[in-house]
Amino acid sequence: MVKPRILQQNKISTKVGQKPGFLFRPENAFDTRLFLISFDEFELVEKEYESYDELFAYMQQRPHQRHWLDVRGYGNLEILENIARDFNIHPLQLEDVISDYQRPKVEEESGSLFMISRMVTFTPKKLIDDDQLSIFTGPNYVLTFQSDYEDCLNPLRLRIRGGKGIIRKRPVVYMAYAIMDVVLDHYFPVLAEMSDYLDELEDCLFKQPKKEILSRILSVKREIVKLRRIIWPERDKISELLRSSPEVIPDDLKIYFRDTYDHSVQIIDLVENYKEMSGSLVELYLSNINNRMNEIMKVLTIISSIFIPLSFIVGIYGMNFSRENPDGSINYLNMPELYQPYGYITLLFLMGALILGQIYFFYRKGWFK
The missing domain is CATH 3.30.460.20 (CorA soluble domain-like)
Incomplete structure (x- = not known):
């Protein structure tokens, strides 16, 4: 008992x-x-x-x-x-x-x-x-x-x-x-x-x-x-x-x-x-x-490292500076790519290439092991 x-x-x-x-x-x-x-x-x-x-x-x-x-x-x-x-x-x-x-x-x-x-x-x-x-x-x-x-x-x-x-x-x-x-x-x-x-x-x-x-x-x-x-x-x-x-x-x-x-x-x-x-x-x-927390932090770091450059790019292109001046003249220094016929697709390809390049870099560094 x-x-x-x-x-x-x-x-x-x-x-x-x-x-x-x-x-x-x-x-x-x-x-x-x-x-x-x-x-x-x-x-x-x-x-x-x-x-x-x-x-x-x-x-x-x-x-x-x-x-x-x-x-x-x-x-x-x-x-x-x-x-x-x-x-x-x-x-x-x-x-x-x-x-x-x-x-x-x-x-x-x-x-x-x-x-x-x-x-x-x-x-x-x-x-x-x-x-x-x-x-x-x-x-x-x-x-x-x-x-x-x-x-x-x-x-x-x-x-x-x-x-x-x-x-x-x-x-x-x-x-x-x-x-x-x-x-x-x-x-x-x-x-x-x-x-x-x-x-x-x-x-x-x-x-x-x-x-x-x-x-x-x-x-x-x-x-x-x-x-x-x-x-x-x-x-x-x-x-x-x-x-x-x-x-x-x-x-x-x-x-x-x-x-x-x-x-x-x-x-x-x-x-x-x-x-x-x-x-x-x-x-x-x-x-x-601690190891589990480190793994989580590593994943979050990889995700952050990938999306920070993308956020930087889309942040720049999200700035609303006018292409035309009030007098009707063109300001060539303000977002000239906005009027390119293939600008949007080109930017998407550029961002995709940046992602693939980062993934390859992290892989070579052994971050995915």
Whole structure:
């Protein structure tokens, strides 16, 4: 679901002047749904719970398993507050979760991590829609919070269900890495769609540059700048994770985070390239418009150059000086050609020859190419 950007402004204005840790129900918030995946190397249980108390009791009864509690929708503040109480989430952290517009970051406390990532999609309206994903780690659990029901984490869920890879054998911090890695990998198809769209705009510019094309270019340029603002703190977040102590992230797992860091650098490179490409498209549009204007001016110049001498000639012959003087004598200096029997035809041939001569001259100069 694409959220209008005005909603983000409303969320910010709602918090102005409130005390730290103030919780509010976001406008148009979805009802809170609870999804739990509990697993170890040999067993997997996946279920959506209607009752939070039942879910928490199940997790307490199975401390030997690893649990992924996925909370979707912020419509029920009571459930969110209960989760914060039972999992020792600070009110300020829960406020960051619900506010849903935080930049990517990581906080470490007592061996646990609180991370924020942003999931992005390229909408049919050619806009970047980004949703916040908040991640908490604990001794045997990972909590994720998101405001929407849809996300990009289904490939990870399929890997857990199928027992593929090492995710069901590793500690929970590896699952936190896997979640973050899937979110980051989803940037690549978004960038591929954006690249195709930029190519489409470039083709349109070569065919026929219009103001509508310029508007679309400036719009996608704004989206690229937005994506750039998202991915840079994402890289900084992963860099900070790599500097964490071995108690938080074991040394044998840091190689996976380094791989994710490499992905973030690749994404930044692509975003920077697309930013330059969008700027080049604006310059190409302006260049095409200037070339088109130059072509128009060239045509008008040719037409003017042809008709200015003709206008000069007909202007001279349009002067009404009398051939006869008042006393009846002839003034031979006033338009003697007016009484020539073939004067009119001769003048037309002269003007035609002048036109052909000018056209030949312009052709030799390459004005018609």
